[in-house]
Structures are given as structure tokens and as C-alpha cells.
Amino acid sequence: MKKSLIYLLIVSVSFTSCNREDLQNGTSPIEIVQKDPLNSKQINEKINGTIRSGERFSWQKSADHFVWSAIFNGNKIASVGFGTSGNDFDRSLSSDSERIQNDILELIEQYEGKAASRVLMTADPYLNQMDVIIEKQETIIALRKMKNIRYVEPADYHYFENERKFSGTAKSSGSSSGCGLESNALASTDYSTVSPNAKAPWSFAKHNITTAWNYSTGAGITVGVIDSGVSSEQSLLGSSFNNGLSSGRTISKNGVYVDSVWPWSTGYDGSADKCGHGTSMASTIAAPRNNMGQPVGVAYNSSLVTYRAASNVVLDGYHEQNGVKIAFTELGNNTKVKIISMSMGHIFSVGKIEDGVKYAYSKGKLIFCAGGTSTSFTNFVGVIFPAWMSEAQAVTGVKENTSNQKCEVCHSGAEIDFTYQMERSSGNNVPVLSYYNGQTNYVGGSSVATASTAGIAALVWSKNPSWTRDQVLNKMRQSSTYYPNPNSDYGYGNINVLQAVQ
Known part of the structure; x- marks a missing residue:
């Protein structure tokens, strides 16, 4: 694969870290x-070029000019993440968060020559993170030199x-939006009928x-689903959920x-799925064991808390990334939720989403994320974000009767971390x-593998309601x-669910 031939002129410039004394004396020349x-x-x-070389792309490891170019x-x-250490993401645990935020805003005001009201877009109520408007490269350079900055990203x-x-196609795990509102009749060989x-x-x-x-149906467990929402036209995920x-x-x-398309727009557009992907994931996890001849979910007695956090599976813009961050923090704060499933992602890290995942994990949530789905010739990307995070369990799909294909x-x-059989020799x-x-319909990829595994976790936790997240996870591993x-x-590999609930 031909590598990128872009060379950036990078010149090291020495200057002292910004602090309140610097600001009082005016901006430092850059x-x-x-x-x-x-x-x-x-x-x-x-x-x-970075990804094809086998490395993960990171804004934090990129030059100031490159980061500013992407912001521009x-x-x-x-997006600015701040704190006294790399893991200082929880605003409630940071006694200095307000002071640090004000220091950052004061620096931006002076370099940009604008009042705070024209700089600050939003400050997260739970995370040490805010979104700001920045035009000048000098501002980015000065920000990245501050000792309490964790990241500055577009x-x-x-x-x-x-x-x-x-290029005509997105060369990544997000080469498809994952959306589709079509229906398909099911082949009789692709299901068995169970009561009722x-x-x-x-x-x-x-x-x-x-x-x-026979041992567990998921009763008493609530699963959070971060996706494109749930269809308002599917009664088995609505009024007939029971x-x-x-x-x-x-x-x-x-x-x-x-x-x-405008990042400064406000006003959520509701919980209804307009893509179809979120509906499929909710069905996979907890569709009712119905009497209507329709597919049943893995944990058919579990409760669901669903979030329309993005328009599709590709977390590519301000509102998509912000929505996912908000969903993670709100699910983290929801004491009823024990498990979070997200079958969306990106090919590189997004700081605010990373903070959201860490926040939910710190609240004891067991998090499952999709390892990545794309066209076969773009699988070089490897496991995507945020599935690669240590706080998440990454899941991918394998072919029928295999655990490593x-x-x-x-x-x-x-x-x-785990695999799920989701592709038949027939291709279904x-x-x-x-x-x-x-x-009815069919759904595939690492998306359905992830949702199915989240449902399996609900079965294990329902069987052992007093267990911790780590105990549930260890039982799943031991049964694989x-x-x-x-x-x-x-x-x-693949989980033997019967073994996991016995």
C-alpha cells in the first residue's frame, strides 16, 4: 500500500509553561x-499513512500545526480535556477543576482577543472537558503547553x-453507515421456534x-444501549415489550x-431511530419471547435503557461524538444500569468519548464495544476505538462453528476479548x-456480536445478582x-452460555 508522502516542517520553539503569572503579564510571544x-x-x-504503518493515530502525538489545521x-x-493528571476526568473528584477551567479560558481569551462568552461553547457538567472556539494557531500552541491540559483535539x-x-468511499471501519430500514423474510433453517x-x-x-x-432469562438486569435509537414503529420494543x-x-x-450539520445548533431530535441499526441492537439484546412469531433477544427478560446518541455507526462529527459522551455519562449515573453496549466507533481515539467511557467504568458498569466492521479490504484498520480501551470489552464476529475465523x-x-458466531456458510x-x-430482518458484523455478548452478560448477572462486574466477567471468560x-x-473466543449460568 503506497504510504502518504506528506512531510510537515516542524520547528521546535522553546517557551515556558503558561500559568496565571504569564497571563497577568500578557500573552507569551510564539x-x-x-x-x-x-x-x-x-x-x-x-x-x-500513520494507520497503514501499523500505528494508532493520535492527536496528542501530532504536531501543533497539524492539530490546529484539523481544528481550523x-x-x-x-475539545479540551483538563485536570491535574492524565486520569483526572471526573469533575466531582477534582477540587481544582473550576480554577483550571477558568485559567484555560483566560488564556484563550487573551490569545484570541475575545471574551469568554464568545469562546466557550459548552462545559461538561460531569467531566473535566469543554468545547471552545479557537481560530489562531498561537492559541493551540499555548494551550498544549499548559501543565493541566490532558488533550486538545478537533x-x-x-x-x-x-x-x-x-476517494469515493470511506476507507475505514465506518465504510458503511450501518443503516438500513429494509425487512427480509427469514429462512426456516436460520431459527427454531420456542414457546409461546x-x-x-x-x-x-x-x-x-x-x-x-432454564437457569436465567436476564430478569432484574438493565442494559444500556448507545446507538441510533429505537424504532417508534416496532411495538415489541415499545408497547408490547412485555x-x-x-x-x-x-x-x-x-x-x-x-x-x-452546524455544531453550535442545539435541541435533541428525540429517541426514535432513523437509521435502523439501534433497533437491531436492542432486538438482539432483549426482544421479548413473544407469541407473534418474531425473533427473540438473548436476555428476553432484561430491561433496556436506549440512547439515540448518533445518526449512524460512524462517530464522525461534533454532535455524534458529543451525543455518545453524554450517553456514557448519563448511563454511568443511572444506578439501575449494570451493562452498556455500544456497536459504534471510530478508527482513532476521541478524547471526550474516552472520558465518557472511563466515567461509566468508574461507576461499575460492564462495557461492551464493537471491535470493528468494514469491507474486507479495509480490515487493516484492526480493532477500533473505543473497543481497544482497557475499560471496554471488545467483541467481534466469527463464522459458524469457528472461534478464530x-x-x-x-x-x-x-x-x-470475546467472539460470537454470527455468519453462516450461506452468508446469512x-x-x-x-x-x-x-x-423481520438479518443483522451481522461485530455489531450484532457485541449486542449478543452484552445480552449474555445480562444472563450471567441475572443468575448471580450479588456479583460484581469483575465476577461476571471472569465467569464469562472461564466459560469460553x-x-x-x-x-x-x-x-x-466463543462463550458457552449454559456453562456460564450454571
């Missing part, structure tokens, strides 16, 4: 060598949109899920996504409820193919 920003094509080529090309909006740089513009008249997907037998229901053998549970639908569009790598995937009432020696690319 020499600018490269005055014009790179264009978005140059930025994408640099990112792609992203509506001049920057908050609205559209990597995938630029890839589509320059529900369709159990073929994959359930492969993981001993239907047999495990149909058939599913009872005594709730589904709560929330919307934290602003549907606008990834599906045609699935990613693998050292960060994978896992049956789920359709976006539309009374209809490669325990106690995980595979280098597929983690602990």
Missing part, C-alpha cells in the same frame, strides 16, 4: 513557522466525510443460549443527538426484529473457548 493550515486532504493522508478545517472548534473534523469526498411462538436465532444454539434460559414470556421489565428511550467484514486483533447473519412492526490462555487475535 513564533509561527508554518502559517497556513493544511487542507483536509493532506490531513486525511497523514492519518491514513473543523469549524474552528476544539471537535468537528469529519474524517470519514472527507474520505468519501476524496418466538423465533430463536440459529446462533443461540451455537452458544447454548436457549438451554441457558409480550409473551417476557414480563416485569421496562424499556426507556432517550435522545441526546442534535440532528444538524472472523466474518467477512469483521475486525480482529490483540484487543478482542442473525435474525432480529425489523424496524417495522410484524416484520480459549480460557485460560486467550487467543492473540480473538481473545477468550
Whole structure:
């Protein structure tokens, strides 16, 4: 693969760290060598070159001019994470957070020559993170020198949109939006009928899920789903959530996504799915064991708290990334939620989402994230963000009757923790409820593998309600193919759910 031939002129400039005394004496002079920003094509080529070389791309490891160029090309909006240490992300645990935030804003005001009201877009109520408007390269350089800055990143740089513009397709795990509102009739070989008249997907037998229901159905456990929302037209994920053998549970639908190309727009557009992906994930986890001849979910007696946090699976813009951050923090603060499932991601780290994941994890949540799904020729990307984080359990999909043969569009790598069989030799995937009432569909990739594994965790936790997150996780590992020696690319492999709940 031809590597990027972009070379940035980087000149080291020495100057002291910014502090309150510096600000009182005026802004420190900063020499600018490269005055014009790179264009978005140059930025994408640099990112792609880094990833193709086998490294993870990181804004923190990038030069000041490169970061500023991406901010400049992203509506001049920057995301700033601050704190007294790299892990000082929780505002409630930081006695100095207000002072540090004010110091940062004062520095930005002086370098930008603007009042705080024209600089600050939003400050997160739970995290040491804020979004600010920055035009000048000098401001970025000065910010990144402050000792209490954890990261400064572009908050609205559209990597995938630029890839589509320059090459016609997004060369990444997000090469598809994951959306689709179509319905498909199910092949009779792809399910078995269980009482009272529900369709159990073929994959359930492969993981001993239907047999495990004799011990646990997920009752008493609430799973949070961060995705594109849930269809308002699917009654089995609405008014009939307690149909058939599913009872005594709730589904709560929330919307934290602003549907606008303008980052400064406000106003959430509701909880209803407009993509179809979120509906499929909710169905996979907890569709009722119904009497309507429709597919049933893994943990059919679990409750759901769903979030419409993005328009699709590609977390490519300000509102998508902000929505996911908000969903993680709100689910972290929801004491009823024990498990969080997210089948969306990015090919590089997003600081505010990383903070959100860490925040939810610090609240005891067991987090499952998709390892990545793309067209086969772009699988070089490897495990995507935030699945690669240590706070998340990364899941990928494998072919039927295997634990180390990834599906045609699935990613693998050292960060994978579990696998799920979701691709048949026929090419068919896992049956789920359709976006539309009374209809069915198939869903595949690491997305359905992740949601299915989150449902399995609900079965294990329901069987052992007094257990901690680590106890649940250890039981899942102990019941998997490669325990106690995980595979280098597929983690602990497939889970024997019957063993996990006995």
C-alpha cells in the first residue's frame, strides 16, 4: 500500500509553561513557522499513512500545526480535556477543576482577543472537558503547553466525510453507515421456534443460549444501549415489550443527538431511530419471547435503557461524538444500569468519548464495544476505538462453528476479548426484529456480536445478582473457548452460555 508522502516542517520553539503569572503579564510571544493550515486532504493522508504503518493515530502525538489545521478545517472548534493528571476526568473528584477551567479560558481569551462568552461553547457538567472556539494557531500552541491540559483535539473534523469526498468511499471501519430500514423474510433453517411462538436465532444454539434460559432469562438486569435509537414503529420494543414470556421489565428511550450539520445548533431530535441499526441492537439484546412469531433477544427478560446518541455507526462529527459522551455519562449515573453496549466507533481515539467511557467504568458498569466492521479490504484498520480501551470489552464476529475465523467484514486483533458466531456458510447473519412492526430482518458484523455478548452478560448477572462486574466477567471468560490462555487475535473466543449460568 503506497504510504502518504506528506512531510510537515516542524520547528521546535522553546517557551515556558503558561500559568496565571504569564497571563497577568500578557500573552507569551510564539513564533509561527508554518502559517497556513493544511487542507483536509493532506490531513486525511497523514492519518491514513500513520494507520497503514501499523500505528494508532493520535492527536496528542501530532504536531501543533497539524492539530490546529484539523481544528481550523473543523469549524474552528476544539475539545479540551483538563485536570491535574492524565486520569483526572471526573469533575466531582477534582477540587481544582473550576480554577483550571477558568485559567484555560483566560488564556484563550487573551490569545484570541475575545471574551469568554464568545469562546466557550459548552462545559461538561460531569467531566473535566469543554468545547471552545479557537481560530489562531498561537492559541493551540499555548494551550498544549499548559501543565493541566490532558488533550486538545478537533471537535468537528469529519474524517470519514472527507474520505468519501476524496476517494469515493470511506476507507475505514465506518465504510458503511450501518443503516438500513429494509425487512427480509427469514429462512426456516436460520431459527427454531420456542414457546409461546418466538423465533430463536440459529446462533443461540451455537452458544447454548436457549438451554441457558432454564437457569436465567436476564430478569432484574438493565442494559444500556448507545446507538441510533429505537424504532417508534416496532411495538415489541415499545408497547408490547412485555409480550409473551417476557414480563416485569421496562424499556426507556432517550435522545441526546442534535440532528444538524452546524455544531453550535442545539435541541435533541428525540429517541426514535432513523437509521435502523439501534433497533437491531436492542432486538438482539432483549426482544421479548413473544407469541407473534418474531425473533427473540438473548436476555428476553432484561430491561433496556436506549440512547439515540448518533445518526449512524460512524462517530464522525461534533454532535455524534458529543451525543455518545453524554450517553456514557448519563448511563454511568443511572444506578439501575449494570451493562452498556455500544456497536459504534471510530478508527482513532476521541478524547471526550474516552472520558465518557472511563466515567461509566468508574461507576461499575460492564462495557461492551464493537471491535470493528468494514469491507474486507479495509480490515487493516484492526480493532477500533473505543473497543481497544482497557475499560471496554471488545467483541467481534466469527463464522459458524469457528472461534478464530472472523466474518467477512469483521475486525480482529490483540484487543478482542470475546467472539460470537454470527455468519453462516450461506452468508446469512442473525435474525432480529425489523424496524417495522410484524416484520423481520438479518443483522451481522461485530455489531450484532457485541449486542449478543452484552445480552449474555445480562444472563450471567441475572443468575448471580450479588456479583460484581469483575465476577461476571471472569465467569464469562472461564466459560469460553480459549480460557485460560486467550487467543492473540480473538481473545477468550466463543462463550458457552449454559456453562456460564450454571
